[in-house]
Amino acid sequence: MHDTRYATSGMVCSVDHLASAAGVAALDRGGSAADAAIAANAVLTVTAPHMCGLGGDLFALVHDGSSGGVSALNASGRAGSGADPDRLRAEGHERMPHLHDIRSVPVPGCVDGWLALHERHGRLPLASLLEPAIRLASAGFPASPLLLAGARIAAGRPGGGDFAVVHEAGDRVRRPGVARALSAVAADGRDGFYLGEFGEGLLELGAGEYDRADLARPNADWVTPLGIRAFGHDIWSMPPNSQGYLLLMALGIADGLDLPASPDDPLWAHLLAEAARVSGHDRLALLHEDAKDLLAPEEIERRRALVDPARRLRLGAPAAPGDTTYLCAVDGDGMGVSLIQSNAAGFGSMVFEPRTGINLHNRGIGFSLTPGHPAEYGPGRRPPHTLAPALVTRADGSLRSVVGTMGGDAQPQVLLQVITRLLRHGELPGPAISAPRWRIGAGGTGFDTWYAPDDTVLDLEEGAPWSDGLAALGHPVTARPYGGMFGHAHLIDVRPDGTLAGAADPRALIGAAIGR
Template sequence: MKAFANPAYPYAVTRNAAYAKNGMVATSQPLASQAGMEILKKGGNAIDAAIATAACLTVVEPTSNGIGSDAFALVWTKGKLHGLNGSGRSPKSISIDKVREQGNEEIPTHGWTPVTVPGTPAAWAELSRKFGRLPLTEVLEPAITYASEGFPLTPTLAKFWKKAYANFKENLTDDVFKPWFETFAPNGRAPKIGEIWSSPGHAKTLKEIAETNAESFYRGELAEKIAAFSKENGGFLTAEDLAEHQAEWVEPIKANYRGYDVWEIPPNGQGIVALQALNILKGFDFPEKESVETYHKQIDAIKLAFADAAMHVTEDKHMRYTAEQILSEAYAEQRRSLIGEEALVPEAGEPTSGGTVYLAAADGEGNMVSFIQSNYMGFGSGVVVPGTGIALQNRGHNFSMDPDHVNALAGGKRTYHTIIPGFMTKGETPVGPFGVMGGFMQPQGHVQVVMNTVDFGLNPQAALDAPRWQWMKDKIVEVENRFPHHLAQELADKGHQIKIQLEPNSFGRGQIIWRDPETGVLIGGTESRTDGTVAAW
């Protein structure tokens, strides 16, 4: 791998990779990156910086995440990688029959029905408790300040805010959604580029989370407000559901790709999709990046991995096959053999007995964090708890209404989850955190970034800037407008149904921080498709 070189490469069109020695924070919003850097300079470590950045993102990028989000993290510290599952469970009282009694054949996108217990506040508190250096009151201070005093909207943020407002104005007309409009459209419209937006309720909630180490959110005053609003509007979520939530430390899972270990959070996350695709792809040689054979094999490997995930992945205790079985070499060889010269329509195999913000943070002591949190589908459920700024996610939408499916909706269950942080190591040495947010684009982005780095020697910025593709369903593949058109035509000749997508944000938004194993220098890249920034020290 030549990831620490800075090759002359046509896709590094916007900026060069960032280099630093003492610390680095990379995410999609400049103010959030700087908030993390502020905490590093105050004596916090990379974990403190990641929490500060994540909390700040709930304020400065509410189109993608919020206090009512779920979160996952991979933390490298003292020579070991730790995984945190910060996703919440469905309300105990919910069931397929009860959802059908509401007149739904599938789980709604908005309202209280798709709301599961938000896991983000507990994830912040648990990361701080186990690995943080500064008190949560200090770490959340930048976010509290931005929520209280306001901040000016950046261009990409304003674009998606306006789009969400138009959608909600047309479709979310029930009284339950009024607090969303009061919070995020206080002037009867979405705020514009450069306009100052603030949320005093958001600031008060973050302060209470900080002062109680998130206890108030699950077993205190904030929990009472959430549960009361749910009950008032016929929601399934109760105070008992909130009180029973705990963030869970888990053992990360991995695939070895050409001598590098690529790590993900185990199911219920979809990181296993990226690992299975890499397992399939490592059986092929890829002498050049810009080759129809490279793209063809990448796309068909992703198809096969997604087909398996759709059939087999949910909360681990409900899965028929273990992650180890799905990631076995024998099963990878079996799936690899299905990739031929023509585009395939994927079907699940049978192994023998995987709207969001992503951030990466690192400090000069060797700590590194890969962190992701999301409401899902932009603003999530459209439900905001009055006066609190708590915008609730709609992760329950991913449950299946088929009672025989492994991911079938049931009370007290974690659903198949799209958000995934990534991390790479070589032997016992950390290479660093990486991630590409964006629904089902995420494992596809992970595969492309890993291969850009390992197979094709691109530095972090070039690895992110390279044109992306995204498999949608069947043989349909979307490619960016910058994707080489002659290769798009050659893929079409192989049977792929190629569509050129003009919206760059459809292909995810990524961040990377690698650490040079010889010098300890940090090398970072940030997403050129949005307002991203690498804060470096």
Template sequence: GGVPQCLNSSGRAGSGAGPMADALRAAGHTAVPFRDHIAAVTVPGCVDGWVALHDRYGALSLADVLAPAIDYAGNGFAPGFTSRLTRGVMGSLPGGDDYAAEGKLVRRSGVADALRAIASDGRDAFYLGSFGNGLRTLGDGLYSEGDLAARQVEWTDALGVDALGHRLWAAPPNSQGYLALAAAWILDGLDLPDDPDDPLWAHLLVEASRQAAFDRNAVLFDGADGHDLVSSERLGPRRDAIDSFAATDIADAYRGGGTMCMSTVDKARMGVTLIQSNASGWGCNIVEPTTRIFLHNRGMGFSLDPSHPAAMAPGKRPPHTLSPMLVTHPDGDLAIALGTMGGDSQPQVLLQLLVRMLVHGATPSQAVAAGRFALASTGPGGTGFDTWSHGGRVRVRIEANAPEAWAAGLVERGHVVEPAPAFDHGFGHAHAVTVDGEVLLGGADPRSRSGAACGF
């Protein structure tokens, strides 16, 4: 029972973010550079998040928790499928040569040293040690020692709505987690077909997702009121605008994979969904030289428009796509822990999983293996993070293993449809654990080369 807790450790912009934003605008940039620029790097919050999560809920010592990672980093591991695919990219990055040799173990001695320091001396050994010093040098005024000394964590109540016969919970802003809640609430008042193969099923889920998200770029920022974003007053008219027979004409709005997810439930039925991310791929293509840790590019979520509420500024957290979820029964008991990678498509993937499990009774394995749709930008060269840059005008990408009738039915209703390969990597790597009395069921996404469902 009670309200699930959300740990936000997404990291804040350094104290030099204001002058950095001015310099970017002066250089002609209209958005924070996606690659090869330190401006995309907020103070990394992941380590602070680990320590805070362990301090509140950990049952083992931090050293015991980190020991396997230290062993793999120090003594080596075989490169996985994804690492082999990206060997060419990795070999061109500073610190990426560890991955370049065919048939060799990958050793990350700098990472092992950083993890040992954290295990021994806590977060300050990381933020105020070799990594932090290296980051400050790279930032050249973007970060101060005070920025790195400040804890990058905030505990808040999760954001919740009642929909699909359950209470759905997600991370509040600056996360886009509210989109899955809003889409589920909108969908809950529509006449959904009993058969997920029916193209009307896909159409209504697409429309609910569009109505929830078309103005995301204008309303999602650090400090946005999550309760207002999922209020019935705001979402009711959007639900009313949906037509079962035609795609809605939504006015334009403000223009503006390097993620993993783990869902777990323990014997006490405490559920945790944890998502952490470099934002896109290997991040911003910059490496801290001492530890050889790759730096993220999550700061690309900031706006360079100084009048925008998500403008890049000191101490601000950028809007981000990470959308961990929990589902509880009306009595407050845990029902599902779920999450996915997938950039902008995360809320759409989550909505499809929720409907399949909560409405149609699918198991986690059945739900995550089913064919999906994902919405993508209508513009050229989509990054996976720009779906809503043109308001509600989107392409509907459909996997080849999705129900055959979906594509024709969506085209008839006015959607722009694009076929995609079966079990396509770009449709998310989703995982879910359901709780039914003494029985736990887990499902790992077949789209993921490294995903697994494990019981201990």
């Protein structure tokens, strides 16, 4: 059982102890939770390129710690001015290219996200927050066990030479181009990055996919978060183009179901899985950046009525045609930040910007190539995103929890289980995070779950107690090893007396919840 960590004046949880330590160091210097999140994320862009990076996107939820207000930051990039869906269709593509194609690389939003978060909620100089990451990129960092497999592949790609030294965990990796890019942000803000060495290399690599105006346009917007009341709390996530509505809809459905008292009961897994299925089966048709009214109460009631406690639902016609890292921080003043940052699939597109060696995400795989689809690939458009951080407040508006996970299409499913354990069953963060999970699996890439919703199976993590019961209820089940394919979830829970209780996911191997 993974331990719950406790603190009284601040905490940071992330997938890497080096990142968590950098975040806590920012808190020690008087920084805010936003400062801590930026410092931790900056380190992860260096040490965890198989999950996130300067070439990826960012979303964040912020509880300001005073008025009780929750705000949402969408720092997802837009397709370049040269985006041409007709050309892809003429080449025979029915879906966006998954790897090795610059057209699945919207302009990365990470740096714009940092700058917007810092401008509104930061206390320390940005340069000081980036210093630990710059030092690790220049002097080197020990390769984590999770980096090994992807690094061997990345080293063989043009621009991936930083990873040629990785043969076993602990090998020292230096990333001088990333150090230069971070230093440029520290010195010159967004222009140092988007219009500097990285931007010039991206324009060259894009060969018409982007123009300079695309890079000059900021990618970060403060937007209104989505929220729902469930289990006596308000749970918040990101609005479209995020799939956060799937988590909230499933929680709203689950709150009205007769859940068993024990999460070990197969009926518990069945009801939550069905809540996730009836929420997500039509995601490909519904989710686009301008989607509205996805959480209408009557729609939640309609979908809840589809859930049958006695058997798996056949959903009928299929819907229309990663990796990631999550971190969270809470400071001594009660500010909480729930931040998720991603390349999409592992190292992303496996395309590297040639001057800095920064690997570029492939979030463009969320676009549709169906003519006229509201999420069709096109200039200046944001793709549908799997990223779905969460934040929980009490009825009085005070912060209860910050929580999130990586996991592609399965992110809402993982969080549905963790949040239900926390709020409905009163589990501590450690047990809630470390407990075995199910996920709706479709094989393939982890981003294609909803192309044929009735063909999916329930992947059950090693140690899960539900296998026979779920099979009897009509679920095809597959046993899977305990590990990162079921997400890396992290959680900080604020107790009524202000004590912080947190846990980093043991599936991350070197993750850490560090308090002060």
